[in-house]
Amino acid sequence: MSNRVKNIIVPIMAVILGMLVGTIIMVVTGYDAVAAFTALWNGAFGEIYYTGEVIRQVTPLILAGLSVAFAFRTGLFNIGVEGQLIVGWLAAVWVGVAFDLPPVIHTLVAVIAAGVAGALWAFIPGLLKAKFRVHEVIVTIMLNYTALHVTNYIIRTVLSEKSDRTEMIKGTATLRSSFLEGLTDYSRLHWGIVIALIGVFIMWFLLEKTTRGYELRSVGFNQHASHYAGMNVDKNIILSMVISGAFAGLAGAMEGLGTFGYASIKGGFTGVGFDGIAVALLGGNGPIGVILAALLFGALKVGALNMPLEAGVPNELVDIIIALIVFFVAASYMIRLFIDRISKKGVK
Amino acid sequence: MEYVIEMLGIRKEFPGIVANDNITLQLKQGEIHALLGENGAGKSTLMNVLFGLYQPEQGEIRVRGKAVKITNPNIANDLGIGMVHQHFMLVDKFTVTENIILGKETKTGLKIDLKKAEQEVREISERYGLAVDPQAKIADISVGMQQRVEILKTLYRGAEILIFDEPTAVLTPQEIKELIQIMKTLIKEGKSIILITHKLKEIMEVCDRCTVIRKGVGIGTVNVSETNPNELASLMVGREVTFKTEKADAKPAQSVLEINGLVVKDSRGLTAVNNLNLDVKAGEILGIAGVDGNGQTELIEAISGLRKSESGSIQLNGKEIRNLSPRKITEAGTGHIPQDRHKHGLVLDFPIGENMVLQTYYKSPFSKAGVLNFKQIYQKAKSLIQEFDVRTPSEFTLARALSGGNQQKAIIGREVDRNPDLLIAAQPTRGLDVGAIEFIHKRLIEQRDNGKAVLLLSFELDEILNVSDRIAVIYEGEIVAIVNPKETTEQELGLLMAGSKQKEVGEQTNV
Numbered sequence: 064m065s066n067r068v069k070n071i072i073v074p075i076m077a078v079i080l081g082m083l084v085g086t087i088i089m090v091v092t093g094y095d096a097v098a099a100f101t102a103l104w105n106g107a108f109g110e111i112y113y114t115g116e117v118i119r120q121v122t123p124l125i126l127a128g129l130s131v132a133f134a135f136r137t138g139l140f141n142i143g144v145e146g147q148l149i150v151g152w153l154a155a156v157w158v159g160v161a162f163d164l165p166p167v168i169h170t171l172v173a174v175i176a177a178g179v180a181g182a183l184w185a186f187i188p189g190l191l192k193a194k195f196r197v198h199e200v201i202v203t204i205m206l207n208y209t210a211l212h213v214t215n216y217i218i219r220t221v222l223s224e225k226s227d228r229t230e231m232i233k234g235t236a237t238l239r240s241s242f243l244e245g246l247t248d249y250s251r252l253h254w255g256i257v258i259a260l261i262g263v264f265i266m267w268f269l270l271e272k273t274t275r276g277y278e279l280r281s282v283g284f285n286q287h288a289s290h291y292a293g294m295n296v297d298k299n300i301i302l303s304m305v306i307s308g309a310f311a312g313l314a315g316a317m318e319g320l321g322t323f324g325y326a327s328i329k330g331g332f333t334g335v336g337f338d339g340i341a342v343a344l345l346g347g348n349g350p351i352g353v354i355l356a357a358l359l360f361g362a363l364k365v366g367a368l369n370m371p372l373e374a375g376v377p378n379e380l381v382d383i384i385i386a387l388i389v390f391f392v393a394a395s396y397m398i399r400l401f402i403d404r405i406s407k408k409g410v411k
Numbered sequence: 412m413e414y415v416i417e418m419l420g421i422r423k424e425f426p427g428i429v430a431n432d433n434i435t436l437q438l439k440q441g442e443i444h445a446l447l448g449e450n451g452a453g454k455s456t457l458m459n460v461l462f463g464l465y466q467p468e469q470g471e472i473r474v475r476g477k478a479v480k481i482t483n484p485n486i487a488n489d490l491g492i493g494m495v496h497q498h499f500m501l502v503d504k505f506t507v508t509e510n511i512i513l514g515k516e517t518k519t520g521l522k523i524d525l526k527k528a529e530q531e532v533r534e535i536s537e538r539y540g541l542a543v544d545p546q547a548k549i550a551d552i553s554v555g556m557q558q559r560v561e562i563l564k565t566l567y568r569g570a571e572i573l574i575f576d577e578p579t580a581v582l583t584p585q586e587i588k589e590l591i592q593i594m595k596t597l598i599k600e601g602k603s604i605i606l607i608t609h610k611l612k613e614i615m616e617v618c619d620r621c622t623v624i625r626k627g628v629g630i631g632t633v634n635v636s637e638t639n640p641n642e643l644a645s646l647m648v649g650r651e652v653t654f655k656t657e658k659a660d661a662k663p664a665q666s667v668l669e670i671n672g673l674v675v676k677d678s679r680g681l682t683a684v685n686n687l688n689l690d691v692k693a694g695e696i697l698g699i700a701g702v703d704g705n706g707q708t709e710l711i712e713a714i715s716g717l718r719k720s721e722s723g724s725i726q727l728n729g730k731e732i733r734n735l736s737p738r739k740i741t742e743a744g745t746g747h748i749p750q751d752r753h754k755h756g757l758v759l760d761f762p763i764g765e766n767m768v769l770q771t772y773y774k775s776p777f778s779k780a781g782v783l784n785f786k787q788i789y790q791k792a793k794s795l796i797q798e799f800d801v802r803t804p805s806e807f808t809l810a811r812a813l814s815g816g817n818q819q820k821a822i823i824g825r826e827v828d829r830n831p832d833l834l835i836a837a838q839p840t841r842g843l844d845v846g847a848i849e850f851i852h853k854r855l856i857e858q859r860d861n862g863k864a865v866l867l868l869s870f871e872l873d874e875i876l877n878v879s880d881r882i883a884v885i886y887e888g889e890i891v892a893i894v895n896p897k898e899t900t901e902q903e904l905g906l907l908m909a910g911s912k913q914k915e916v917g918e919q920t921n922v
């Protein structure tokens with residue numbers, strides 16, 4: 064069996080196994096699994112409204128997934144997506160609140176500000192890695208907390224008068240669209256999905272088709288050979304982190320300019336950044352894989368809200384299923400081994 | 412029951428290639444059995460099958476007459492089969508003993524009994540004359556010593572049958588002599604050995620029998636006492652091979668590379684290259700001879716920009732290139748076949764095709780305005796693969812999947828093809844078969860004949876004597892003599908390399 068086929072089968076098996084174990088848990092705890100999954104499905108795709116909500120949920124997940132995948136493909140592990148996302152969110156809202164610009168342009172400027180903010184936040188671990196070989200995982204984790212508290216402070220003191228949220232962004236900066244809302248029975252679907260899909264294309268094109276991507280991948284695989292070949296290793300490490308951070312920042316803009324329209328004080332992380340790790344992992348760090356994985360996670364999250372209503376199953380169960388899927392993906396090494404065994408038997 | 416190992420009709424396929432096709436190898440008790448074949452012939456694959464790393468599609472393996480299925484290395488271990496791999500598998504930060512007992516720890520209660528293990532390791536080491544210090548850290552010992560640790564590891568696990576995959580490729584001539592001694596001791600102690608090597612001299616010296624494979628197919632087994640190097644070479648290549656490379660006299664012209672008063676420090680901060688002077692002229696091959704660790708690596712790294720130097724000057728075609736970036740130095744007209752092909756030469760996780768443009772990807776026709784042109788890249792790769800006889804299923808295969816020798820040929824193709832004014836070749840034929848060595852030597856000479864300068868670093872005195880037009884002997888970071896290969900002998904070179912400054916030799920040439 065070729066590696067390509069395996070890369071597709073392994074995540075699918077992980078999903079199936081996750082659902083299977085989820086079913087067992089439901090049965091054991093006395094819930095009706097069939098009803099639960101029906102409710103899940105209906106809650107995600109049963110009505111056009113729900114589908115709109117799923118796509119809205121998927122949008123930041125795609126970008127967060129891209130962020131992790133991009134770093135991973137270039138040899139880095141960006142655990143800091145969450146922090147970069149929060150920073151991007153705040154930057155987008157700031158521009159949305161403080162500036163007076165014509166429509167479209169205002170939105171674009173706010174989106175770009177979010178990307179730049181995320182990129183700058185990721186520049187720090189990139190620089191530390193390049194210059195002092197400090198491991199990016201440690202720095203990015205610490206910067207997640209820093210981002211959380213710094214943005215909270217700014218919201219409280221600069222962007223509001225000791226309130227726990229900012230004003231709404233100006234209408235000129237919003238990603239919201241009455242057209243898309245109308246199309247989906249007044250869900251919160253917004254233009255962000257277009258940006259996310261453009262992001263997917265950019266990641267693919269940049270990595271696979273450009274000389275820059277060639278360098279980034281090369282440095283990710285083998286710094287010594289890249290140095291020998293005349294590439295600037297430090298610069299590429301920093302750049303890889305910066306681009307990854309920009310994707311994360313954009314994910315924040317989706318929330319700030321699309322879903323919410325403001326930024327508020329957060330007691331904890333949004334979780335989207337961490338879900339991005341799971342999305343990238345499940346999607347095999349490829350562009351199409353990230354879209355599909357984000358779709359799955361988005362559907363599970365939105366659909367879950369319907370489970371208590373329709374089937375009386377607590378929606379924490381969906382969190383358990385998601386966790387199980389992630390677990391099985393992470394354990395994909397075992398699944399691969401299993402496939403190898405089976406396909407070998409088939410040959411004999 | 413005279414055979415300890417019988418591999419009968421083994422077949423192993425990889426996607427797009429049959430690596431082993433109906434190969435039979437029978438190992439007698441107490442013999443050293445050579446396994447000979449061109450690069451990519453399937454030697455490592457066959458041994459990995461025996462060691463349980465790959466499962467054969469067809470064929471049978473018998474150990475002491477009993478048919479067995481070796482589905483993983485643990486089973487091989489239990490059957491008394493040990494393997495010393497082409498690339499070592501040691502943990503740098505662990506001591507010798509810790510590495511050896513890894514996975515086989517002797518415990519008292521829950522605690523690892525390091526003292527006892529150390530004692531055992533010392534005993535085995537003494538018994539086979541390995542002279543390994545059980546407490547040394549792997550990072551601190553030489554490559555030759557590391558190899559002995561690998562040997563110790565197999566012995567500690569009770570191996571009766573030892574597989575050596577190209578053990579001598581990474582060793583200096585002195586270390587090779589010692590290894591051969593060790594192998595003889597092993598045989599005396601009742602072990603049996605399968606030895607993969609490309610060096611026919613070694614086969615003639617220590618082996619009893621030799622099995623030859625060609626392009627994955629078993630050609631047969633011969634008694635070494637009844638054969639000679641020429642016959643072995645033609646058996647394995649399928650044609651006559653000349654060992655002495657024919658070449659016209661060099662016509663050296665202007666200096667291409669001029670080094671004056673160069674000082675380079677090694678990674679520990681000690682002076683490795685000490686006020687060194689050297690020049691290489693257009694139209695000549697300058698060979699650097701020296702015992703490993705006398706500054707040759709640092710010298711080459713300094714010229715190619717991989718390492719910063721302290722002082723002095725390095726001029727290429729009259730232009731100062733010292734401490735420029737590797738890119739600038741490459742663009743100034745150098746090519747570099749690096750000593751360590753896995754570390755510097757290749758991005759193993761790239762397809763071989765993408766590796767072929769490692770220094771030129773940003774130039775036309777391989778890219779335009781920052782966008783790669785894969786059609787051009789793979790076309791180039793395809794023609795290089797053909798020209799340099801790189802055996803690979805396709806140009807899209809990952810470099811990692813190529814055999815060691817074919818990886819090397821790919822690098823050489825890439826560097827020679829750029830046609831640089833100065834070609835630095837550091838151990839270019841390490842791990843290559845005799846046919847490929849002949850080919851590479853011809854290409855180096857061709858570069859020379861085209862008026863290019865070639866700087867050759869090699870630990871093989873044969874190669875240095877055969878290919879160079881002038882030989883610079885390096886000792887403790889200085890060029891201590893420059894000799895004419897036609898007027899010197901291995902003995903004399905050996906003495907110079909050991910540091911005996913013979914004035915007459917030094918004076919008759921312009922150091």
Ligand SMILES: Nc1ncnc2c1ncn2[C@@H]1O[C@H](COP(=O)(O)OP(=O)(O)OP(=O)(O)O)[C@@H](O)[C@H]1O
Pocket residue numbers: 425426428429430448449450451452453454455456457802803804812813814815816817842
């Ligand atoms: N894991 C792998 N996947 C795909 N092809 C492989 C793999 N390992 C080896 N091959 C192919 O099988 C063939 C035999 O390779 P092998 O490493 O056994 O050669 P070898 O005789 O040891 O050569 P060398 O002397 O250069 O080390 C080569 O063509 C190689 O490209």
Ligand SMILES: [Mg+2]
Pocket residue numbers: 454455456497576814815
């Ligand atoms: Mg090999």
